[in-house]
Amino acid sequence: MAKELKLMKGNEAIAEAAIRSGCDGYFGYPITPQSEVMEHLMAEKPWEKTGMVVLQAESETSSINMVYGGAGVGKKVMTSSSSPGISLMQEGLTYLAGAELPAIVVNVVRGGPGLGTIQPSQADYFQATKGGGHGDYQLFVLAPATVQEMYDFVFLGWEIAFKYRNPVMILSDGAIGQVMEKLYVGDYVPRWTDEELRKNAPWASFGKPTDRKHHIITSLELDSAKQELHNHKLQAKYREMEEKEVRFEAINCDDADYIFVAYGSSARIAEKAMQLGKEKGYKIGILRLITLFPFPKKKIAELSTKVKGMLAVEMSAGQMVEDVRLAAEFRCPIEHYGRYGGIIHTPQEVLEALEEKIIKRK
Amino acid sequence: MFNQDIVKPENLVYKRTEVLTDNVMHYCPGCGHGTTHRIIAEVIEEMGIQDKAICVAPVGCSVLAYNYFEVDSLGAAHGRAPALATAIQRLNPDKHTFTYQGDGDLAAIGTAETIHACNRGENIVIIFINNGIYGMTGGQMAPTTLVGMKTATTPYGRNVELNGYPLQITELLAQLPGTYLVTRQSVHTAAAVRKTKKAIRQAFENQKNKKGTSFVEVVSNCNSGWKMPATKANEWMVENMFAKYPIGDIKVDGELVQK
Numbered sequence: 001m002a003k004e005l006k007l008m009k010g011n012e013a014i015a016e017a018a019i020r021s022g023c024d025g026y027f028g029y030p031i032t033p034q035s036e037v038m039e040h041l042m043a044e045k046p047w048e049k050t051g052m053v054v055l056q057a058e059s060e061t062s063s064i065n066m067v068y069g070g071a072g073v074g075k076k077v078m079t080s081s082s083s084p085g086i087s088l089m090q091e092g093l094t095y096l097a098g099a100e101l102p103a104i105v106v107n108v109v110r111g112g113p114g115l116g117t118i119q120p121s122q123a124d125y126f127q128a129t130k131g132g133g134h135g136d137y138q139l140f141v142l143a144p145a146t147v148q149e150m151y152d153f154v155f156l157g158w159e160i161a162f163k164y165r166n167p168v169m170i171l172s173d174g175a176i177g178q179v180m181e182k183l184y185v186g187d188y189v190p191r192w193t194d195e196e197l198r199k200n201a202p203w204a205s206f207g208k209p210t211d212r213k214h215h216i217i218t219s220l221e222l223d224s225a226k227q228e229l230h231n232h233k234l235q236a237k238y239r240e241m242e243e244k245e246v247r248f249e250a251i252n253c254d255d256a257d258y259i260f261v262a263y264g265s266s267a268r269i270a271e272k273a274m275q276l277g278k279e280k281g282y283k284i285g286i287l288r289l290i291t292l293f294p295f296p297k298k299k300i301a302e303l304s305t306k307v308k309g310m311l312a313v314e315m316s317a318g319q320m321v322e323d324v325r326l327a328a329e330f331r332c333p334i335e336h337y338g339r340y341g342g343i344i345h346t347p348q349e350v351l352e353a354l355e356e357k358i359i360k361r362k
Numbered sequence: 363m364f365n366q367d368i369v370k371p372e373n374l375v376y377k378r379t380e381v382l383t384d385n386v387m388h389y390c391p392g393c394g395h396g397t398t399h400r401i402i403a404e405v406i407e408e409m410g411i412q413d414k415a416i417c418v419a420p421v422g423c424s425v426l427a428y429n430y431f432e433v434d435s436l437g438a439a440h441g442r443a444p445a446l447a448t449a450i451q452r453l454n455p456d457k458h459t460f461t462y463q464g465d466g467d468l469a470a471i472g473t474a475e476t477i478h479a480c481n482r483g484e485n486i487v488i489i490f491i492n493n494g495i496y497g498m499t500g501g502q503m504a505p506t507t508l509v510g511m512k513t514a515t516t517p518y519g520r521n522v523e524l525n526g527y528p529l530q531i532t533e534l535l536a537q538l539p540g541t542y543l544v545t546r547q548s549v550h551t552a553a554a555v556r557k558t559k560k561a562i563r564q565a566f567e568n569q570k571n572k573k574g575t576s577f578v579e580v581v582s583n584c585n586s587g588w589k590m591p592a593t594k595a596n597e598w599m600v601e602n603m604f605a606k607y608p609i610g611d612i613k614v615d616g617e618l619v620q621k
């Protein structure tokens with residue numbers, strides 16, 4: 001595949017990836033710090049190049065339901081927003097999960113709660129990985145740390161979403177959305193033809209041909225015995241994801257005494273903190289999470305038997321740290337560090353936290 | 363005596379459309395939902411668009427509408443059907459996407475989705491069943507409930523000070539440039555059924571010609587919610603509902619015919 005070098009914001013990379021990955025439709029509503037996604041799409045006019053539909057909806061409630069409609073007829077559809085908008089989408093997300101529809105939803109997280117701030121944050125971890133909407137369901141959650149990953153994860157997102165018939169969330173933050181970095185983009189992947197759609201999404205409600213019964217896309221099953229069976233099927237799917245789709249990057253973990261567990265922007269800050277620690281003689285590794293669900297439980301359990309302690313670094317009051325503790329089953333000290341409400345921690349602060357909370361721990 | 367010999371195609375006077383499934387409808391006897399389903403299905407059959415029709419069902423008594431239409435369907439969250447239909451039709455401009463919604467679905471929780479889909483002039487058909495009540499959840503007040511009307515949540519009658527006025531959403535939508543056909547019909551008599559069928563046919567023809575939003579309201583009964591026998595409910599509807607929701611075209615070919 002021919003590669004072309006570009007300089008782009010993370011948000012623009014999402015839009016560029018949508019066009020180049022054969023996305024059929026994007027539906028969104030403006031909100032800082034992710035408005036560049038739709039702005040880039042509207043400027044590029046992909047409907048003239050690939051036939052992709054781009055529409056500004058009247059609310060995030062509407063945009064996620066447009067996504068539900070498009071996904072239900074087998075199209076590759078996506079939306080993006082930031083925290084307050086993603087809160088409005090929770091209804092749509094649980095319906096997507098219940099009806100087992102593939103779609104990509106990007107959250108460029110900002111500080112909360114409420115209207116909060118427009119600065120970066122990672123405080124939507126619980127909402128993304130523990131449901132957010134009602135019922136027992138899981139989103140597949142990818143955490144990009146670079147502009148390149150913002151781009152790449154759209155392609156990966158389609159693969160996962162259609163393979164498992166499940167909504168995929170790309171959980172980014174205001175820093176990665178806004179930062180400009182170089183990235184490589186590939187050739188245009190054509191949008192699916194009608195024949196390809198029928199092959200790749202044979203379950204979809206794309207119009208009933210004469211040779212089959214009608215298709216129904218719904219999350220409703222009033223017979224509780226059947227609804228329980230449906231739930232079993234969903235749970236089996238989530239367990240399969242945990243078995244096959246865990247992704248992470250282990251940096252210097254093999255002979256580390258201490259581990260930073262982090263994702264997204266915090267993983268990049270932790271990397272700098274790791275270098276500062278090395279200068280002081282500490283052996284620090286980083287476990288950078290790429291999938292937040294499925295969560296790398298086994299890797300964390302394995303590391304917890306080898307190291308003296310772990311510091312979960314996240315721009316929140318401590319959310320991911322709970323999953324780290326559960327996975328490690330308290331086999332080593334696990335602490336949390338992070339600034340929040342829109343403040344980004346510095347590498348020095350992260351290293352000091354490691355020293356105070358873990359290394360010098362009595 | 364039933365004579366098998368007369369069962370011949372040339373003697374056939376009525377046949378259930380194949381665009382309806384064999385499933386037994388769950389609607390209360392005498393309810394307008396079933397009749398309206400049948401005429402939508404007949405129009406789809408007569409136009410030969412079964413393979414292109416996509417039904418978006420609401421939340422309300424017609425939540426299971428997709429079990430009765432033999433067309434590919436989706437069940438929307440409460441009120442969101444026009445958003446689904448917007449995307450489906452834009453992604454498939456040659457299909458026939460239609461929503462089927464009650465008054466609570468369309469004119470309360472889904473007001474924003476309804477108004478904006480109509481305002482964008484989405485090339486969709488909206489069938490709106492106005493029975494002035496929340497049938498499904500046991501007869502609570504709807505935005506269209508008449509002043510003074512008793513419901514489970516207005517046990518002393520709808521009180522304007524407490525509950526505001528009945529929402530004439532159809533008149534409101536007719537004001538939007540995106541709507542091409544806005545009409546109000548009913549299905550309580552054979553003549554009314556014929557007129558409604560004609561209106562629904564026109565709506566799908568407009569869609570074929572890419573004219574924008576076609577909106578067909580069907581003023582209907584809810585004998586269970588209104589706590590009346592079916593025939594009494596129809597009489598009550600003619601007397602009271604039609605007074606507030608008069609039958610007839612409001613906008614035809616993009617032009618207002620009624621103020």
Ligand SMILES: Cc1ncc(C[n+]2csc(CCOP(=O)(O)OP(=O)(O)O)c2C)c(N)n1
Nearest residue numbers: 421422423440464465466467495496497498
């Ligand atoms: C978000 C949400 N809120 C409330 C409900 C409960 N609910 C189901 S149907 C309904 C009212 C439906 O009334 P209408 O649209 O008039 O349809 P009808 O049953 O009268 O045909 C309500 C409030 C729901 N399913 N979802």
Ligand code: SF4
Nearest residue numbers: 390393423497584585
């Ligand atoms: S409750 Fe009312 S709207 Fe629902 S099926 Fe019965 S009569 Fe019809």
Ligand SMILES: [Mg+2]
Nearest residue numbers: 464465495497
């Ligand atoms: Mg109603």
